[in-house]
Amino acid sequence: MTELGNDKAINLLIITGMSGAGKTVAVQSLEDLGYFCVDNLPPVLIPKFAELVQQSGGSIERVALVIDLRGREFFESLSVTIESLNQMNGLSFHILYLDASDQTLVSRYKETRRRHPLSPNGSPLEGIHAERRLLQEMKGWAHQIIDTSQMKPIQLREKIISQYGQHGSPLTINVLSFGFKYGTPIDADLMFDVRFLPNPHYVEELRPRTGCDPEVAEYVMEHKETKEFIEKLTDFLAYTLPHYQREGKSQLVIGIGCTGGKHRSVAIAEHLGKTFGKDFSVRVSHRDMEKNK
Numbered sequence: 061m062t063e064l065g066n067d068k069a070i071n072l073l074i075i076t077g078m079s080g081a082g083k084t085v086a087v088q089s090l091e092d093l094g095y096f097c098v099d100n101l102p103p104v105l106i107p108k109f110a111e112l113v114q115q116s117g118g119s120i121e122r123v124a125l126v127i128d129l130r131g132r133e134f135f136e137s138l139s140v141t142i143e144s145l146n147q148m149n150g151l152s153f154h155i156l157y158l159d160a161s162d163q164t165l166v167s168r169y170k171e172t173r174r175r176h177p178l179s180p181n182g183s184p185l186e187g188i189h190a191e192r193r194l195l196q197e198m199k200g201w202a203h204q205i206i207d208t209s210q211m212k213p214i215q216l217r218e219k220i221i222s223q224y225g226q227h228g229s230p231l232t233i234n235v236l237s238f239g240f241k242y243g244t245p246i247d248a249d250l251m252f253d254v255r256f257l258p259n260p261h262y263v264e265e266l267r268p269r270t271g272c273d274p275e276v277a278e279y280v281m282e283h284k285e286t287k288e289f290i291e292k293l294t295d296f297l298a299y300t301l302p303h304y305q306r307e308g309k310s311q312l313v314i315g316i317g318c319t320g321g322k323h324r325s326v327a328i329a330e331h332l333g334k335t336f337g338k339d340f341s342v343r344v345s346h347r348d349m350e351k352n353k
Contacts, residue, residue, distance in 0.1 A: 239321025271326025
């Protein structure tokens with residue numbers, strides 16, 4: 061069994077544990093990290109699924125499977141399933157078991173007014189005790205056990221991201237220039253209005269060109285207002301981007317808007333792409349640049 065995080069192997073993360081311990085939060089966090097997630101896969105089908113993933117040619121490299129009591133009729137074959145995974149070449153798998161105290165689980169069931177799957181007509185505690193007995197062997201196989209008794213959902217999310225995120229993997233940033241006269245982009249996470257900057261549109265020889273042209277970019281960047289704005293914007297993004305990444309955000313869209321989306325916004329977007337492309341995966345696009353020709 062190889063260590064989770066081996067870039068040369070397929071990473072298969074199996075999530076299981078007590079009902080109410082946080083499996084939903086865990087799988088949602090993993091989805092945000094780019095994992096291909098499958099909920100409630102019967103254990104007997106895990107080896108076959110792993111084979112299909114291996115045959116994907118690398119298009120699916122990080123997979124998270126959630127198994128719980130909804131597939132309890134298949135749990136008898138679990139030891140055979142684990143042994144099959146151990147025999148598969150080129151596969152690294154890791155079992156995460158989420159647990160919590162009986163008192164915590166009872167409190168969570170009461171708060172949500174849900175019935176325990178093993179005690180639909182009885183007390184939650186009866187179902188919790190039955191579930192512990194059923195999952196005892198699985199807990200023994202776990203590579204990591206997380207006790208969520210004292211955790212809020214955001215704390216569990218942070219732990220999952222810290223443990224299973226690709227450390228050093230850059231946040232993907234999409235810097236999009238646009239023109240306000242064509243409408244604002246609906247998918248922008250952050251949006252900055254640069255219409256207060258000196259406008260090359262009013263310089264005759266620059267008007268037909270775009271912010272991608274060195275002469276236009278130089279005109280935009282040479283002014284005091286632009287220099288001060290770039291300094292403040294760069295400081296702001298340098299501070300916030302690592303926090304977005306820490307929270308598990310995989311993509312961030314930064315909109316830079318001017319009047320027509322041809323000169324100022326384009327120049328600023330290109331500048332941001334070069335500035336942050338050293339530390340992050342950055343894609344720069346210009347939505348409206350061609351509309352002004």
